[in-house]
Amino acid sequence: MDIKINKIGVMTSGGDSPGMNAAIRAVVRTCAFHEIECVGIYRGYQGLIEGDFKQMNARSVNNIINKGGTILKSARSKEFMTKEGRVTAYAKAKEEELDALVVIGGDGSFTGAMVFSQEFDFPVMGIPGTIDNDIYGTSSTLGYDTALNTVVEAIDKIRDTASSHNRLFFVEVMGRDVGYIALNAGVGAGAEEILIPEENLGKERLIESLKRSRLSGKSSSIVVVAEGDKTGENVFELKDYVEENLPEYEVRVSVLGHMQRGGSPSCWDRVLASRMGVKAVESLLEGKTNFMVGIKDTKMVLCPIDKAVKGKTDINLELLRVSDIMTT
Secondary structure (H helix, E strand, O other): OOOOOOEEEEEEOOOOOOOHHHHHHHHHHHHHHOOOEEEEEOOHHHHHHHOOEEEEOHHHHOOOOOOOOOOOOOOOOOHHHOHHHHHHHHHHHHHOOOOEEEEEEOHHHHHHHHHHHHHHOOOEEEEEEOOOOOOOOOOOOEOHHHHHHHHHHHHHHHHHHHHHHOEEEEEEEOOOOOOHHHHHHHHHHOOOEEEEOOEOOOHHHHHHHHHHHHHOOOOOEEEEEEOOOOOOOOHHHHHHHHHHHOOOOEEEEEEOHHHHOOOOOOHHHHHHHHHHHHHHHHHHHOOOOOEEEEEEOOEEEEEEHHHHHHOOOOOOHHHHHHHHHHOO
16 A cells, blocks of 8 residues: 555444543544544444544543543444445545544444445554454454453342342343353353353253252352353243243343443453554554454454454353353
8 A cells, every 4th residue: 555644534333332432542642643634433434424524633532531432423324335325435535635544343344444445445444342352353352351341240249139039040141143241251250051152052951050050059040141142042031941940940031231332441441442543543554454453462463354354253162161160
C-alpha cells in the first residue's frame, strides 16, 4: 500500500462490548501522537453511509477509558450489505478525505470491512470487540475478560440463594456458537456442571451427574449453560426435564442476558484496548491493510482479516478436563 495516511476514521460496529471506548481513545490519541487527523464515525457502517462524522482530538476522548458501551454508538446496517450502500459509503469517505478505517467489532463487522477494502482498495484495520471471544487470530477479544468477571460475580450471588433454599439453578450465559464464557466462568465460579455447544453432555449424563452430586452431600447446585448448548431445546426445557426426573430438586432458571455486555471494563480489557488501538494505527501508517490486531502469548500480532472471519476457534481441551475433575 503506497497511500500516505493523513486522516483515519474509527467506528464501532455490531454488538457493543466493554473496552470499545478504551480502544476508541487509543486510536484517537495515537493519531494525535503521530500528528494525523482522526474522525469518529457514529453508528458504524450506517453512519459511514450517511456521513455521520465528527472530528476528534486527544481531548475528545477524556474520561472514557472506564466507560462501558461505545460513545460512537453502534448499529447493524442492512444498506451496507448492498453494493449501492457501499458505493455511497465510499463516496462519503472520500468526501471526508478519509485515507483508512479502523473498525472495532466482531466477525460481521470484519466481513464488511474486508468487502469494502476489496471493492474500493481502501485501507482497513480491525480491532476485535466482542464478549464471546470467538474471533480467530487472538487469544482474547475486547470485553471478554469483563464479561467473565460479570458472570462469575452474578453466579456467586445466585449461589448464596441456591445454598439458602437447597435449590438447583440453571444459569444461562451468552455463547450462541462457542462456550468460552460458560466454560471459563463455570470453572471460576465452581459450577457443578457446564453445558457448552462444543461438548454435548446429553440429558442422561446430566441427570446422573446431578444424582452423584446429591449423593455426595450437595444440597444445592449450579449448572452453567451456554445459550447455544444443544443438551435441551432451551434452558427452560432442561429445567422441566430435571424436575420430572429428579423431583427432589427445586429448580430455578436465571438468564443473565445483556447484563454481560455492560459495565465498566476490567483493567485487562482497558490495557488490551490501549495496546490494540496503538497497534492498529501504527500498522496502517506502516502501509499494512486488511489485518486484524490480536494478542498471542502477551504479544501484539496481526492476523489477515479474511482468516479472522473464516478461521475457527477451538475450545481449550485442558480446561475441559479441569472442569470434569472439578465437578467430581
